[in-house]
Amino acid sequence: DTGVSQDPRHKITKRGQNVTFRCDPISEHNRLYWYRQTLGQGPEFLTYFQNEAQLEKSRLLSDRFSAERPKGSFSTLEIQRTEQGDSAMYLCASSLDLRQGELEAFFGQGTRLTVV
Amino acid sequence: DQQVKQNSPSLSVQEGRISILNCDYTNSMFDYFLWYKKYPAEGPTFLISISSIKDKNEDGRFTVFLNKSAKHLSLHIVPSQPGDSAVYFCAALNTGNQFYFGTGTSLTVIP
Numbered sequence: 519d520t521g522v523s524q525d526p527r528h529k530i531t532k533r534g535q536n537v538t539f540r541c542d543p544i545s546e547h548n549r550l551y552w553y554r555q556t557l558g559q560g561p562e563f564l565t566y567f568q569n570e571a572q573l574e575k576s577r578l579l580s581d582r583f584s585a586e587r588p589k590g591s592f593s594t595l596e597i598q599r600t601e602q603g604d605s606a607m608y609l610c611a612s613s614l615d616l617r618q619g620e621l622e623a624f625f626g627q628g629t630r631l632t633v634v
Numbered sequence: 635d636q637q638v639k640q641n642s643p644s645l646s647v648q649e650g651r652i653s654i655l656n657c658d659y660t661n662s663m664f665d666y667f668l669w670y671k672k673y674p675a676e677g678p679t680f681l682i683s684i685s686s687i688k689d690k691n692e693d694g695r696f697t698v699f700l701n702k703s704a705k706h707l708s709l710h711i712v713p714s715q716p717g718d719s720a721v722y723f724c725a726a727l728n729t730g731n732q733f734y735f736g737t738g739t740s741l742t743v744i745p
Contacts, residue, residue, distance in 0.1 A: 558737065560723050561735045628676070
C-alpha cells in the first residue's frame with residue numbers, strides 16, 4: 519500500500535465552477551477525514567466518515583460542499599459554485615478506529631485548489 | 635475558537651542542540667495528542683503521540699511531554715538535525731475522534 523493518495527494534486531478553476539477531489543485511503547482504514555488548510559493556519563476539520571457513514575460535519579462545510587464515501591473505500595469532496603475564499607489545500611487522512619490500536623491518522627499530500 | 639494553540643510561529647536552533655516546541659490547549663475533554671511534521675507542498679507526517687493517561691512518550695530523538703493540569707504539551711527533539719527543519723503541528727483528539735490542530739511552528743535547524 520502506498521499510503522493515502524489524493525487526486526488531483528493541483529486544481530485551478532474559475533469562480534463559479536464546480537470541482538471534485540478524490541481521496542483513496544489506506545486500504546484497511548475504516549475512518550476517512552477531510553481537512554482544509556490555508557496559509558499560516560493549521561488544518562481545519564471539514565468532515566469524517568466511518569466506513570460509508572458520514573458521522574460529523576464541520577460548520578465550515580457550507581451547503582456548497584458535499585462529501586461522499588459510497589462504498590466505504592475512496593471518498594470524493596465536491597465544491598459547487600466555487601468562490602475565491604475556497605482557495606486552500608484540501609487534505610485527506612485515514613486511520614483505523616482511533617479508539618482501537620494505533621492512534622494516528624495518515625495524511626495524503628493534499629489537493630491545492632486555486633480559484634481565480 | 636482556537637482550541638489548540640502554538641504561540642511560537644517560528645523557532646531557530648543550532649544543529650545538535652535541543653528543539654522545544656510548545657502547544658497549549660483549552661478543552662479538558664481532549665484525551666489524546668499528536669505531533670505532525672509538514673514539509674511544503676506535502677501532507678502532514680505523523681511523528682509521535684501521547685495519551686492523557688501518560689505524561690511522557692519517547693521515540694528516538696523525539697519526546698513528547700504532557701502537563702494536563704497546565705493543559706500544555708511540548709515536543710523535544712534532541713539532537714536537532716537540519717533535516718528536522720519543517721513546520722510542526724500539534725493536534726488534539728476529543729471523544730468524537732475529531733482532530734483539532736494548532737497553527738504550527740516553523741522550525742529551522744541551522745547547520
